[in-house]
Amino acid sequence: MSDRAPVIATHSPALRHHFSNMEQQMEASVMGMWVFLITEIMFFGGMFCGYMVYRHQYYSAWVAGSQKMDFWWGTLNTIVLLCSSLTMALGVRAAQLGRRKSVVIFLLITILFGLGFLGIKGIEYHSHWTEHQFPGLNWAWPDANGNLVALFFSFYWAMTGFHALHMVIGVGLVAFIAYHAWQGRYSAEYYNPVETVGLYWHFVDIVWIYLYPLLYLISHKHISG
Amino acid sequence: MATATVPTAERENYLNKEYGIKSWLLTTDHKRIALLYLILITFFFFIGGFFALLIRLELLTPAGDLVQADTYNKLFTMHGQVMVFFFLIPAVPAVLGNFLVPMMIGAKDLAFPRINLLSWYLLVIGGVLMMYTILTGGVDTGWTFYTPLSTQFLNTHVVAAALAIFVAGFSSILTGLNFIVTIHRMRAPGMTWSRLPLFVWANYATAIIQVLGTPVLAISLMLVALERIFGLAIFDPQRGGDPLLFQHLFWFYSHPAVYIMILPGMGVVSEIVTCFSRKRIFGYKFMALAVIAIAVLGFLVWAHHMFVAGMSLYAGMMFSLLSYFVAVPSAIKVFNWTSTMYKGSISYNTPMLYAFGFIGLFTMGGLTGLFVAALGIDVHVTDTYFVVAHFHYIMVGGMVIAYLAGIHFWWPKISGRMYPESWGKLAALIIFIGFNLTFFPQFVLGYLGMPRRYWQYSPEFQVLNVLSTAGATILAVGYILPMVYLLWSMRYGKIADENPWNAAGLEWKTASPPPTFNFDETPTVTWEAYNYDELKEAPVER
Numbered sequence: 001m002s003d004r005a006p007v008i009a010t011h012s013p014a015l016r017h018h019f020s021n022m023e024q025q026m027e028a029s030v031m032g033m034w035v036f037l038i039t040e041i042m043f044f045g046g047m048f049c050g051y052m053v054y055r056h057q058y059y060s061a062w063v064a065g066s067q068k069m070d071f072w073w074g075t076l077n078t079i080v081l082l083c084s085s086l087t088m089a090l091g092v093r094a095a096q097l098g099r100r101k102s103v104v105i106f107l108l109i110t111i112l113f114g115l116g117f118l119g120i121k122g123i124e125y126h127s128h129w130t131e132h133q134f135p136g137l138n139w140a141w142p143d144a145n146g147n148l149v150a151l152f153f154s155f156y157w158a159m160t161g162f163h164a165l166h167m168v169i170g171v172g173l174v175a176f177i178a179y180h181a182w183q184g185r186y187s188a189e190y191y192n193p194v195e196t197v198g199l200y201w202h203f204v205d206i207v208w209i210y211l212y213p214l215l216y217l218i219s220h221k222h223i224s225g
Numbered sequence: 226m227a228t229a230t231v232p233t234a235e236r237e238n239y240l241n242k243e244y245g246i247k248s249w250l251l252t253t254d255h256k257r258i259a260l261l262y263l264i265l266i267t268f269f270f271f272i273g274g275f276f277a278l279l280i281r282l283e284l285l286t287p288a289g290d291l292v293q294a295d296t297y298n299k300l301f302t303m304h305g306q307v308m309v310f311f312f313l314i315p316a317v318p319a320v321l322g323n324f325l326v327p328m329m330i331g332a333k334d335l336a337f338p339r340i341n342l343l344s345w346y347l348l349v350i351g352g353v354l355m356m357y358t359i360l361t362g363g364v365d366t367g368w369t370f371y372t373p374l375s376t377q378f379l380n381t382h383v384v385a386a387a388l389a390i391f392v393a394g395f396s397s398i399l400t401g402l403n404f405i406v407t408i409h410r411m412r413a414p415g416m417t418w419s420r421l422p423l424f425v426w427a428n429y430a431t432a433i434i435q436v437l438g439t440p441v442l443a444i445s446l447m448l449v450a451l452e453r454i455f456g457l458a459i460f461d462p463q464r465g466g467d468p469l470l471f472q473h474l475f476w477f478y479s480h481p482a483v484y485i486m487i488l489p490g491m492g493v494v495s496e497i498v499t500c501f502s503r504k505r506i507f508g509y510k511f512m513a514l515a516v517i518a519i520a521v522l523g524f525l526v527w528a529h530h531m532f533v534a535g536m537s538l539y540a541g542m543m544f545s546l547l548s549y550f551v552a553v554p555s556a557i558k559v560f561n562w563t564s565t566m567y568k569g570s571i572s573y574n575t576p577m578l579y580a581f582g583f584i585g586l587f588t589m590g591g592l593t594g595l596f597v598a599a600l601g602i603d604v605h606v607t608d609t610y611f612v613v614a615h616f617h618y619i620m621v622g623g624m625v626i627a628y629l630a631g632i633h634f635w636w637p638k639i640s641g642r643m644y645p646e647s648w649g650k651l652a653a654l655i656i657f658i659g660f661n662l663t664f665f666p667q668f669v670l671g672y673l674g675m676p677r678r679y680w681q682y683s684p685e686f687q688v689l690n691v692l693s694t695a696g697a698t699i700l701a702v703g704y705i706l707p708m709v710y711l712l713w714s715m716r717y718g719k720i721a722d723e724n725p726w727n728a729a730g731l732e733w734k735t736a737s738p739p740p741t742f743n744f745d746e747t748p749t750v751t752w753e754a755y756n757y758d759e760l761k762e763a764p765v766e767r
Contacts (some may be wrong), residue, residue, distance in 0.1 A: 016338075016412075017333065017334075017742070018332065018333035018334035018335075018336075018338065018742070019411075021648075021746070024410060024411075024593070027410055028336040028337075028410040028411070029337075029404050031405075031406050031409060031410060032336060032337060032340075032402060032403075032406045032529075034408060035402045035405050035436055037403055038436060038437065039398050039402070039436050039437075039439070040438035040439070042436075042437055042441050043440035043441070043443060044444070044548040045441070045442050046440070046441045046444035046445060046448075046474050047444060047448070049474070050448075050459065050470055051469055053467070054465070054467075057465075058465055061465070116437070135455075135456060135457050135458045135464070136452075136453075136455045136456020136457055137455055137456060145462040147458070147463070147465055148464070148465045150458045150464050150466050151458045151464055151466060151721075152458070152466075154257065154451075154452075154457035154459050154466075156457075156458065158448060158451055158457060158459065160446075162444075162447075163450075166591075168563045176377070
């Protein structure tokens with residue numbers, strides 16, 4: 001737009017035709033990702049809401065289910081995910097500074113952490129499965145509380161499942177931008193995709209930061225009635 | 226302002242820039258995508274309309290003689306799902322909004338043109354899933370997917386239908402996201418928030434709902450699907466699950482979604498009323514705030530759909546009270562439209578006729594909304610035809626009519642041709658008559674106690690049902706007419722100049738049809754919205 005036009009004396013090849021300058025393009029893509037993350041909050045919010053309602057209603061079943069969570073795997077996974085957020089942030093920083101090689105390296109480490117998280121989650125899923133803790137398909141519970149604990153595990157599988165799905169998508173996205181970074185598509189002037197994928201990655205991390213205490217911590221030491 | 230009547234068909238525009246199917250299916254031009262949406266939702270409008278016709282035919286006689294009870298359940302379910310998710314929700318935002326929002330704010334395109342195309346493809350994929358559902362035997366949950374009916378008692382294509390709506394929902398989310406970012410970041414110099422046309426405000430409010438509400442519907446439907454596929458216990462009453470939780474989650478989206486199906490229509494009507502009254506809109510700021518207020522309040526009233534579902538009376542009273550609040554901004558809209566017309570020099574072109582229809586029918590729909598928001602009356606009329614009539618006055622009498630108003634108003638801009646005015650007026654009249662004949666008797670039927678969703682009814686209701694079916698037939702004619710003459714006008718219509726209505730608004734300051742990047746030069750805005758005082762002398766051209 002005309003009052004901003006002089007800013008682009010040299011027209012960057014990464015500037016899409018409908019934006020008037022790089023700054024506007026960057027602002028738009030970051031805002032787009034934030035709005036998308038708001039939709040994600042609402043998406044997970046539905047499940048958190050259901051979790052809260054039932055936790056309030058069936059407290060003892062929630063305690064019983066919670067005690068079947070593997071505290072150490074969960075804690076380790078939290079650490080893995082926090083580390084991945086650190087490397088993601090370092091990757092974004094490197095992109096801002098236009099350091100191609102460090103961007104690629106940090107993104108690759110982020111991918112490894114992400115895969116590590118999924119691997120650990122897989123181990124946990126496997127043990128829940130072998131212990132017949134999947135409601136509907138493969139469910140057995142020793143006492144009469146079983147139906148209600150099944151409710152807890154339904155939420156466990158749905159919430160961590162959707163989170164894991166987001167992790168899988170996240171790993172794919174990071175791999176995609178790592179490839180582009182390796183090809184040298186980004187510069188200190190244009191690194192929007194790194195920035196926005198970074199935002200997404202941190203969001204998925206934050207979802208886990210809520211899932212971890214709700215599922216693993218709050219009733220872990222509680223001795224039920 | 227150039228008003229030269231250059232034969233615009235000659236110059237390069239978004240329609241004749243490229244030819245061939247590929248140039249359409251891979252386009253990122255918001256105007257072409259709008260037309261892709263137009264074709265898609267017109268198709269689904271006639272699919273949904275076909276179901277409606279079968280419903281009305283069945284109800285011509287009290288006995289269940291045309292279809293079986295189960296088939297009837299499928300008919301009204303798929304009528305609702307197709308019309309809501311594949312026509313009404315995309316109607317104004319994805320067709321007119323897509324076409325106009327960037328032009329109205331002086332931008333070259335939406336912020337994310339490729340995501341815009343993606344959202345069209347998502348609606349196509351959702352549509353394919355919906356057609357699969359329809360063609361392989363359908364679904365009979367009601368459009369609301371209430372549990373445990375949808376999770377445990379039906380063997381129809383619930384998962385396919387839920388997936389169809391899930392995917393279509395993401396189409397709607399991405400459209401909303403695109404609008405929000407575009408309106409925030411892409412406005413031309415001088416196009417401040419207080420100069421935005423009300424159509425843009427309305428689409429902004431709609432986008433907020435799409436972005437905040439639709440994901441909740443998505444997760445609710447996913448949980449239903451997980452319960453069906455894997456047997457999770459989320460809403461299963463036998464394992465402690467709460468079916469009311471589903472209803473809360475569902476209506477948390479679907480009540481605001483009702484406002485997705487009216488707010489953009491209000492935006493259309495605001496544009497038309499000012500233009501054909503030759504007056505600045507009365508109370509611009511209140512009009513803009515009112516649509517935002519409706520969007521926000523829309524999130525606080527969802528449980529008024531559940532008054533008889535076993536909710537606590539206290540909660541019912543709160544939701545009833547909050548629902549009444551929605552009447553305030555809605556009334557502001559209606560009063561300000563009428564005040565805009567007061568002492569205006571009104572011309573009765575087709576879009577204005579539709580706008581008149583909208584204001585009247587929306588008022589009827591809104592006022593009967595107050596009836597059903599009142600706890601006591603709601604108990605009497607819940608699940609009767611009164612409710613059916615109420616929401617059809619909003620959705621059909623409001624939104625469909627506003628959509629047609631908008632299509633006619635901006636048709637010269639979209640196609641570069643004028644539609645035939647007298648045919649337009651005739652169709653508007655037929656639709657108004659047909660609509661009222663179809664749905665007014667349903668208010669009476671519902672008040673007398675005829676329940677919705679039954680394929681049979683007591684013989685004493687027959688006269689009113691025959692009237693309603695007759696009305697539906699007239700309405701069908703009214704809908705087919707515009708399709709015929711609009712298609713005709715694309716080839717034979719009078720060539721339109723860039724501003725045939727002499728309307729304010731940036732979209733009228735570029736060629737008809739517009740060039741691919743909308744404006745030859747990015748405009749700088751120095752005037753307030755609806756500056757009809759300055760345009761007053763110029764008469765509306767025919």
